[in-house]
Amino acid sequence: MNKNLARLIFEQGAKRRNPSLFRQYDELKQSEWLGKEALHEVQLKNAAQFLRFAGKHSPYYRRLFAESSFDPKTFSDFDDLKVVPETSKGVLISENKAVHAQDFDELTRIAETSGTSGAALEFRRNERWDSLNRASVMRAYDWYGVKPWDRNGYLWGYNISSRQAVKVKLLDALQNRFRLFNYSVEEIGRFSHKLANASFLNGYSSMVYEIAKVINENNLERPALKMVKGTSEMILDIYHRESLQAFGRKVTSEYGAAESGLIAFECPQGNMHINVENLFLETNDQGEALVTNFASYSFPIIRYNLGDAVTLDNSLCECGRAHPLVKDISGRKGAKVIGTTGTYPALTFYYVFKNLALQNNLLMSYKAVQSEPGKVTLLIEDPANKKHEAAVQGELLRYFDGDIHFEIQYPDKFDATRKKRQYFESTLKS
Numbered sequence: 001m002n003k004n005l006a007r008l009i010f011e012q013g014a015k016r017r018n019p020s021l022f023r024q025y026d027e028l029k030q031s032e033w034l035g036k037e038a039l040h041e042v043q044l045k046n047a048a049q050f051l052r053f054a055g056k057h058s059p060y061y062r063r064l065f066a067e068s069s070f071d072p073k074t075f076s077d078f079d080d081l082k083v084v085p086e087t088s089k090g091v092l093i094s095e096n097k098a099v100h101a102q103d104f105d106e107l108t109r110i111a112e113t114s115g116t117s118g119a120a121l122e123f124r125r126n127e128r129w130d131s132l133n134r135a136s137v138m139r140a141y142d143w144y145g146v147k148p149w150d151r152n153g154y155l156w157g158y159n160i161s162s163r164q165a166v167k168v169k170l171l172d173a174l175q176n177r178f179r180l181f182n183y184s185v186e187e188i189g190r191f192s193h194k195l196a197n198a199s200f201l202n203g204y205s206s207m208v209y210e211i212a213k214v215i216n217e218n219n220l221e222r223p224a225l226k227m228v229k230g231t232s233e234m235i236l237d238i239y240h241r242e243s244l245q246a247f248g249r250k251v252t253s254e255y256g257a258a259e260s261g262l263i264a265f266e267c268p269q270g271n272m273h274i275n276v277e278n279l280f281l282e283t284n285d286q287g288e289a290l291v292t293n294f295a296s297y298s299f300p301i302i303r304y305n306l307g308d309a310v311t312l313d314n315s316l317c318e319c320g321r322a323h324p325l326v327k328d329i330s331g332r333k334g335a336k337v338i339g340t341t342g343t344y345p346a347l348t349f350y351y352v353f354k355n356l357a358l359q360n361n362l363l364m365s366y367k368a369v370q371s372e373p374g375k376v377t378l379l380i381e382d383p384a385n386k387k388h389e390a391a392v393q394g395e396l397l398r399y400f401d402g403d404i405h406f407e408i409q410y411p412d413k414f415d416a417t418r419k420k421r422q423y424f425e426s427t428l429k430s
């Protein structure tokens with residue numbers, strides 16, 4: 001599609017669905033290069049306005065603020081907020097009606113999160129919240145010279161029926177994107193040929209990896225892309241190697257969830273910058289990320305525990321943006337590995353394989369699965385190799401100290417549902 005036409009269609013869609021999108025994008029562009037202090041001022045101002053609103057309009061937070069003696073009217077620093085208890089997904093589900101703002105007349109739409117960890121959460125998202133989220137993504141795309149209406153390849157969802165496919169193709173065409181419908185080498189070949197005329201690729205990172213690998217192994221066309229964006233899951237080191245070879249780019253990561261909005265986006269220097277204009281990210285005593293989203297007027301998200309272990313870093317990035325950084329995002333929803341005598345954070349696997357990559361130059365696509373205490377099946381998507389296996393077992397021993405028996409299996413290919421999100425899965429209650 002012609003670039004001007006694509007932009008026009010995008011703008012028309014935004015006018016209808018996200019009328020405040022471009023205004024909010026302009027605002028974000030204005031604060032993009034602010035220094036740390038000025039950014040912090042913007043953050044505090046937006047937080048104060050939002051917290052006052054939540055304390056007034058959300059019955060749940062009105063009660064919570066009163067119980068914890070937090071007065072949003074006197075809010076002047078994020079330390080003030082620490083008296084307010086964390087909110088979990090369970091609370092957002094059980095208190096759903098009371099969390100929603102009353103007497104709020106902005107246009108809202110239903111948003112839903114399914115997630116792997118059980119219950120679904122449904123909430124109403126106001127227009128400015130949805131638009132701000134999109135505006136934040138737009139600003140981050142700018143870092144790569146990419147516009148959302150640029151031609152792009154899309155890797156999402158399996159199993160689209162042929163009846164759905166017609167509709168999906170039409171919607172995709174309007175958004176100037178195309179997707180892969182099946183994963184045969186021929187299809188991937190056609191897809192990579194199309195990518196040669198696209199500016200970016202977008203999708204689940206494990207799928208990006210899968211496609212890149214097929215392209216490299218079969219010597220298919222290698223399109224040079226401006227950005228390869230991986231979503232919704234852990235990006236393993238091995239993904240970068242294949243992606244670099246196939247597309248000339250590492251997999252760029254974003255961090256966020258439907259209820260939190262876009263939290264951080266990776267800059268070309270490889271650092272994840274937090275969107276501090278619109279949210280506050282802190283960690284609790286367990287090192288888990290808590291997010292307060294200042295745009296979430298219709299359904300206030302305050303000190304919401306995402307269940308991710310993260311490290312916050314206030315150092316300056318070479319790219320010149322002063323937005324603080326978030327590092328080592330790992331371990332969704334408090335997953336624990338259960339040993340015979342002890343328990344271990346799922347994050348441990350991340351370190352085990354990080355070490356193997358750094359010390360032994362071993363890049364692996366892996367997945368750990370536990371269904372009984374003291375035993376873990378480690379799936380490695382590679383041909384069996386005794387030497388590598390010894391290195392893996394050695395590293396595992398260092399961290400788990402023999403408390404867990406690891407059985408290593410080499411499935412031919414991870415099945416799609418299995419690998420979709422996490423590098424550790426457990427059916428045990430931790």
Ligand SMILES: [Zn+2]
Nearest residue numbers: 267271317319
């Ligand atoms: Zn940066």
